[in-house]
Amino acid sequence: MNIEIESIIEIAEAAGQAIMNIYDDPQSDFGIEKKDDNSPLTKADKAAHVVIEKALVNLSSNIPVLSEEGGLPDYETRKNWTQYWMVDPLDGTKEFIKKNGEFTVNIALIENNLPVMGVVHVPAKGITYYAEIGMGSFKRVNGEDTQLFVRKATENIVAVRSKSHAAPEEEEVLARYNVSDSISVGSSLKFCMVAEGKADVYYRHGPTMEWDTAAGQAVVMAAGGKVYKGNTEEELFTYTKENLLNSSFLCLGL
Numbered sequence: 001m002n003i004e005i006e007s008i009i010e011i012a013e014a015a016g017q018a019i020m021n022i023y024d025d026p027q028s029d030f031g032i033e034k035k036d037d038n039s040p041l042t043k044a045d046k047a048a049h050v051v052i053e054k055a056l057v058n059l060s061s062n063i064p065v066l067s068e069e070g071g072l073p074d075y076e077t078r079k080n081w082t083q084y085w086m087v088d089p090l091d092g093t094k095e096f097i098k099k100n101g102e103f104t105v106n107i108a109l110i111e112n113n114l115p116v117m118g119v120v121h122v123p124a125k126g127i128t129y130y131a132e133i134g135m136g137s138f139k140r141v142n143g144e145d146t147q148l149f150v151r152k153a154t155e156n157i158v159a160v161r162s163k164s165h166a167a168p169e170e171e172e173v174l175a176r177y178n179v180s181d182s183i184s185v186g187s188s189l190k191f192c193m194v195a196e197g198k199a200d201v202y203y204r205h206g207p208t209m210e211w212d213t214a215a216g217q218a219v220v221m222a223a224g225g226k227v228y229k230g231n232t233e234e235e236l237f238t239y240t241k242e243n244l245l246n247s248s249f250l251c252l253g254l
């Protein structure tokens with residue numbers, strides 16, 4: 001079926017609104033809980049999940065939805081999916097709790113183990129990044145779209161790193177690319193920084209899940225960047241793995 005990316009943007013923005021209603025509520029304690037991996041979960045993650053799952057099922061009842069906050073199907077079921085939605089309703093929950101605005105709503109369409117469409121919405125900043133492989137990558141601010149291209153820099157290389165989960169193992173890889181400057185930001189915004197040429201290298205050593213990376217990977221790939229498995233430029237980073245826990249990965253806009 002033909003999926004219009006505008007429908008996905010609309011769904012991500014509706015989820016963003018549900019998140020902001022909680023974020024901006026001075027009475028709300030966010031209902032913070034701890035998940036099995038010790039990462040936090042709030043009312044906002046759950047509210048965004050409900051909005052997205054309902055809307056995606058309504059839009060494309062034949063395409064399965066895999067959401068961080070949904071019931072996770074086992075690998076025996078997932079491995080046969082050639083097309084599905086991969087959703088992180090609220091990426092950067094720690095940033096949400098810290099109230100620094102660096103959290104995102106992520107919706108990706110996976111086809112044959114790679115993201116072919118991705119929307120990364122930043123509700124606290126009113127920004128939406130969206131991409132379709134073959135069509136390009138775009139940033140929407142106040143209804144105005146700008147096409148994004150990676151920087152392909154040859155000097156003054158900038159790295160982007162996690163605000164809450166940077167690992168010492170990352171240094172060696174960054175040194176290999178002669179990184180001269182480094183910025184840190186929460187959530188999938190790191191992929192968007194590379195896509196829009198504000199950073200050139202994003203190497204993630206520590207754990208992430210497939211839903212943390214899928215939409216951001218679409219945004220960076222459609223802007224001309226690459227995402228590789230591990231810390232070399234040998235193998236593309238793919239999805240529908242038996243374990244939803246990602247390996248380390250290397251994202252380059254070079």
Ligand SMILES: Nc1ncnc2c1ncn2[C@@H]1O[C@H](COP(=O)(O)O)[C@@H](OP(=O)(O)O)[C@H]1O
Nearest residue numbers: 037090091092093162164165186187207208209
């Ligand atoms: N121990 C762990 N196991 C699995 N994923 C982890 C993790 N620690 C952090 N993450 C992932 O890293 C994401 C945050 O990335 P960053 O540090 O780049 O902002 C989290 O997303 P959520 O906030 O959606 O849970 C979470 O999925």
Ligand SMILES: [Mg+2]
Nearest residue numbers: 088091092212
């Ligand atoms: Mg996440």
